Amino acid sequence: MTVLSSILLLVLSSYGSEALDNGLALTPPMGWLTWQRFRCNTDCKKDPDNCISENLIKRQADCMVSEGYLGVGYEYITIDDCWLAKERDNNSRLQPDPDRFPSGIKHLAQYVHSKGLKFGIYEDFGSKTCAGFPGSEYYMQTDAQTFADWEIDLLKFDGCNSDIKDAKYGYPAMAKYLNKTGRDILYSCEWPFYNWRDNVKSNFTEVRSTCNMWRVFSDIQDSWTSLTSVIEYFVKNNHQFQPFSGPGGWNDPDMLLLGNFGLSYDQERVQMAMWSMFASPLIMSVDLCNMRQLSKALLQNKYLIAINQDKAGVQGKLKVVKGTVYDIQIWTRPILPQGCYAVAILNLKSGGGPKMVETTFKELDMNYTTKYNITETFDNEYIGTFGLDEKLIFWVNPSGVYMFTAIPATSDDDDSLKFKPWRK
Numbered sequence: 459m460t461v462l463s464s465i466l467l468l469v470l471s472s473y474g475s476e477a478l479d480n481g482l483a484l485t486p487p488m489g490w491l492t493w494q495r496f497r498c499n500t501d502c503k504k505d506p507d508n509c510i511s512e513n514l515i516k517r518q519a520d521c522m523v524s525e526g527y528l529g530v531g532y533e534y535i536t537i538d539d540c541w542l543a544k545e546r547d548n549n550s551r552l553q554p555d556p557d558r559f560p561s562g563i564k565h566l567a568q569y570v571h572s573k574g575l576k577f578g579i580y581e582d583f584g585s586k587t588c589a590g591f592p593g594s595e596y597y598m599q600t601d602a603q604t605f606a607d608w609e610i611d612l613l614k615f616d617g618c619n620s621d622i623k624d625a626k627y628g629y630p631a632m633a634k635y636l637n638k639t640g641r642d643i644l645y646s647c648e649w650p651f652y653n654w655r656d657n658v659k660s661n662f663t664e665v666r667s668t669c670n671m672w673r674v675f676s677d678i679q680d681s682w683t684s685l686t687s688v689i690e691y692f693v694k695n696n697h698q699f700q701p702f703s704g705p706g707g708w709n710d711p712d713m714l715l716l717g718n719f720g721l722s723y724d725q726e727r728v729q730m731a732m733w734s735m736f737a738s739p740l741i742m743s744v745d746l747c748n749m750r751q752l753s754k755a756l757l758q759n760k761y762l763i764a765i766n767q768d769k770a771g772v773q774g775k776l777k778v779v780k781g782t783v784y785d786i787q788i789w790t791r792p793i794l795p796q797g798c799y800a801v802a803i804l805n806l807k808s809g810g811g812p813k814m815v816e817t818t819f820k821e822l823d824m825n826y827t828t829k830y831n832i833t834e835t836f837d838n839e840y841i842g843t844f845g846l847d848e849k850l851i852f853w854v855n856p857s858g859v860y861m862f863t864a865i866p867a868t869s870d871d872d873d874s875l876k877f878k879p880w881r882k
């Protein structure tokens with residue numbers, strides 16, 4: 459056994475609670491989802507290119523591959539709400555809207571698979587979905603089997619139109635029915651989000667043993683205000699759910715906004731950096747066929763993806779806050795090989811120019827070694843070797859981020875200590 463794999467084993471076995479035992483999501487899931495960008499647009503007559511339909515999914519699947527997203531790890535393509543017909547069929551089975559999905563879901567799943575991608579779908583454990591389509595209440599076993607028959611690879615399970623008291627039973631019941639189908643289906647739950655909304659405390663031990671990823675907070679919107687509200691939620695509540703994130707199950711702060719309309723370039727860098735620090739699922743929601751080059755480069759940045767996909771899967775923590783309340787935050791995340799870290803310095807304040815931020819490894823509790831070599835992450839630019847007390851000075855743009863990795867400095871060529879960009 460190599461040193462690396464024994465460290466990995468140690469890390470993997472150190473989680474206090476068991477993950478859902480389906481062998482999936484050993485690193486944060488990566489993919490694409492309709493909701494943030496395409497919402498519940500069902501008007502294919504007036505807006506044929508953007509309505510929720512098999513044409514949209516096929517076109518996005520094509521671009522996910524041809525534009526290089528699959529090549530860097532994005533693999534799940536998922537339809538959110540509004541794919542269903544208004545009624546179940548005569549055998550009580552779910553059926554898609556016949557006008558927008560004329561070839562049926564199984565055909566669509568097979569098309570997506572033919573591209574080398576995986577296919578995800580959406581349901582709700584209440585009586586209706588959030589947009590008012592048939593829910594899975596009373597039909598969970600039938601629906602799980604329908605999804606398996608259709609060759610679905612991921613289920614996003616929402617919680618509208620239900621009593622929060624039932625979530626405790628509903629989410630695990632669906633997990634059981636999915637398991638009974640025998641098909642590998644990644645299970646994405648909204649459970650802790652509904653608990654939070656209704657002031658119920660989440661038991662993350664139960665959530666982790668039930669789901670492969672779980673939304674912890676409200677829906678993200680395409681704006682800096684919404685993005686910072688998610689980060690602020692993590693600042694205040696990370697201690698509750700950080701320990702439960704790891705191989706097999708992940709805290710989900712919701713979709714990536716990159717490539718849409720609401721964020722500046724620096725703000726897009728902030729989301730990509732923080733979702734990597736949080737070990738969050740990387741789920742895009744954007745028109746993959748019409749993407750700004752800069753946003754595409756960020757979404758495909760292999761150094762950020764490497765941090766996000768680190769196999770130890772330890773979610774980062776906020777270490778130091780500077781400036782006035784919460785405007786300069788320094789987050790650290792241990793990554794493999796042992797002793798290495800990713801560090802993100804956030805400047806949440808807008809306006810003015812870049813801000814100078816000073817820190818030391820000592821201040822960040824990084825004392826695994828006496829000297830670290832640091833490399834800026836976005837451009838993979840080597841910065842230098844620094845001792846624990848040496849002053850580190852960074853310039854961070856307004857509503858921006860500076861990110862680096864630190865590896866223990868060695869004089870010999872110990873290859874096991876070199877940080878390796880993740881490749882598929």
Ligand SMILES: *[C@@H]1O[C@H](CO)[C@@H](O)[C@H](O)[C@H]1NC(C)=O
Pocket residue numbers: 479480481636637638639640641642643
């Ligand atoms: C179902 O659960 C069992 C026991 O936890 C597990 O061994 C098995 O791999 C699961 N099967 C699927 C398809 O998830």
Ligand SMILES: *[C@@H]1O[C@H](CO)[C@@H](O)[C@H](O)[C@H]1NC(C)=O
Pocket residue numbers: 547548
């Ligand atoms: C379902 O049943 C109703 C009432 O019995 C019938 O009118 C309808 O044609 C059936 N639909 C299908 C798709 O079989």
Ligand SMILES: *[C@@H]1O[C@H](CO)[C@@H](O)[C@H](O)[C@H]1NC(C)=O
Pocket residue numbers: 661662663664
């Ligand atoms: C959370 O759930 C686990 C597993 O069901 C249980 O053992 C534990 O007591 C629960 N914790 C709380 C605080 O209720």
Ligand SMILES: *[C@@H]1O[C@H](CO)[C@@H](O)[C@H](O)[C@H]1NC(C)=O
Pocket residue numbers: 823824825
């Ligand atoms: C080293 O860092 C850890 C946290 O990572 C901290 O608990 C410990 O006090 C530090 N030790 C010294 C000598 O600074």
Ligand SMILES: *[C@@H]1O[C@H](CO)[C@@H](O)[C@H](O)[C@H]1NC(C)=O
Pocket residue numbers: 831842843865866867868869870871875876
């Ligand atoms: C750290 O930097 C020093 C000086 O540039 C170099 O000799 C050493 O090989 C580096 N260590 C690692 C692990 O890259």
